[in-house]
Amino acid sequence: MPKRIFFMIVTEQMIEITKTTNSRLTELDFDNLRFGREFSDHMFEMDYTDGKWQTPRIVPFANLSLNPAVSVIHYGQSIFEGMKANKNKDGEVYLFRPEKNVARFNVSAERMCMPEVDEDLLKQAIVELVKLDENWIPERDGSSLYIRPFMFATDEYIGIQPSSTYKLLIFTCPVNAYYAGAVRVKIEEKYTRSVEGGTGYAKAAGNYAAALYPAKLAQEEGYHQLIWTDAKEHKWIEESGTMNVIFRTGNDIISPKPSDTILDGVTRESVLQLASDWGYNVEHRRFSVDELRQLLEANKIDEAFGAGTAATIAPISTIGYSDHDFDLTEFGSWDFGPKVLAHIENLKRGLCDDPHNWRFRVC
Numbered sequence: 001m002p003k004r005i006f007f008m009i010v011t012e013q014m015i016e017i018t019k020t021t022n023s024r025l026t027e028l029d030f031d032n033l034r035f036g037r038e039f040s041d042h043m044f045e046m047d048y049t050d051g052k053w054q055t056p057r058i059v060p061f062a063n064l065s066l067n068p069a070v071s072v073i074h075y076g077q078s079i080f081e082g083m084k085a086n087k088n089k090d091g092e093v094y095l096f097r098p099e100k101n102v103a104r105f106n107v108s109a110e111r112m113c114m115p116e117v118d119e120d121l122l123k124q125a126i127v128e129l130v131k132l133d134e135n136w137i138p139e140r141d142g143s144s145l146y147i148r149p150f151m152f153a154t155d156e157y158i159g160i161q162p163s164s165t166y167k168l169l170i171f172t173c174p175v176n177a178y179y180a181g182a183v184r185v186k187i188e189e190k191y192t193r194s195v196e197g198g199t200g201y202a203k204a205a206g207n208y209a210a211a212l213y214p215a216k217l218a219q220e221e222g223y224h225q226l227i228w229t230d231a232k233e234h235k236w237i238e239e240s241g242t243m244n245v246i247f248r249t250g251n252d253i254i255s256p257k258p259s260d261t262i263l264d265g266v267t268r269e270s271v272l273q274l275a276s277d278w279g280y281n282v283e284h285r286r287f288s289v290d291e292l293r294q295l296l297e298a299n300k301i302d303e304a305f306g307a308g309t310a311a312t313i314a315p316i317s318t319i320g321y322s323d324h325d326f327d328l329t330e331f332g333s334w335d336f337g338p339k340v341l342a343h344i345e346n347l348k349r350g351l352c353d354d355p356h357n358w359r360f361r362v363c
């Protein structure tokens with residue numbers, strides 16, 4: 001009998017790798033990581049010219065040199081993603097649902113009139129970069145390697161039109177557990193983050209620039225962050241701007257559904273899936289400010305938190321709405337938030353079962 005021969009189709013694209021000869025790792029103080037200010041040795045880089053993506057490469061992390069007319073600076077065609085790699089005590093490294101981030105990158109790209117990227121290549125780029133700088137991943141509890149893929153327009157031209165050239169980069173930052181304590185949030189009734197038909201569902205740089213001023217005003221009033229409401233009536237709860245929001249009242253877990261104006265967060269979706277696995281009644285629906293206020297007045301909001309990659313869960317201690325502050329009970333006494341936070345942190349580190357196949361083993 002002839003032996004069967006299997007041909008493996010190799011779809012992986014070759015990434016050119018130039019390693020640093022001058023690692024900065026020994027200078028890193030893992031005990032005092034400054035969030036978002038420490039950058040690992042390497043970065044991924046790929047240029048879009050002549051109507052296609054050119055050779056993907058990993059190079060030593062370095063400054064860029066740009067022409068002052070480069071169109072991203074003037075007109076803001078720029079998008080990004082944010083995700084994390086985690087390492088456990090056995091040295092295993094995992095990503096959490098990376099295919100969600102690479103798919104969302106293309107959703108953002110389309111809205112900002114930028115070229116799409118092959119999702120397998122983008123995922124492979126993230127994996128290779130994380131592998132190469134594996135030693136930059138902090139191991140202590142709650143720490144991780146933050147991964148920042150981004151793309152921007154590079155035409156050297158100050159006419160307004162979609163750029164014909166782009167640069168896609170990925171760098172990584174070792175970060176400690178992100179927990180700055182429970183947050184005081186204010187329900188925004190005047191300014192708007194995002195509007196139907198706008199760019200709110202994209203991780204487009206300009207969305208964050210436009211949110212800074214209203215957030216600063218709220219900070220001057222003693223709040224940490226805003227809860228945005230819809231642009232037309234300021235009547236419906238949307239999200240917190242870098243986090244989705246989730247509320248628990250008894251056995252019901254309510255979270256405004258992602259839409260044109262609400263970014264579809266990976267953390268939110270994962271938290272709600274777990275809630276439903278655990279028998280909570282999960283409601284993905286419109287949630288009015290009025291309904292929230294009535295529940296707060298009746299002391300029926302048992303938990304409220306932001307959900308996003310940076311903090312996973314950011315408990316809310318106070319909700320300010322039209323000159324009244326509603327205080328919630330302490331995070332430590334909550335039923336759901338602390339449990340889901342611990343569970344997701346364990347999942348991300350390969351420390352518990354993963355029935356939904358959410359984690360991806362890098363090495």
Ligand SMILES: *Cc1c(COP(=O)(O)O)cnc(C)c1O
Binds near residue numbers: 242264307308
């Ligand atoms: C990134 C982001 C989130 C959270 O998304 P995750 O995928 O959970 O990190 C929520 N809202 C906005 C506007 C965001 O940019």
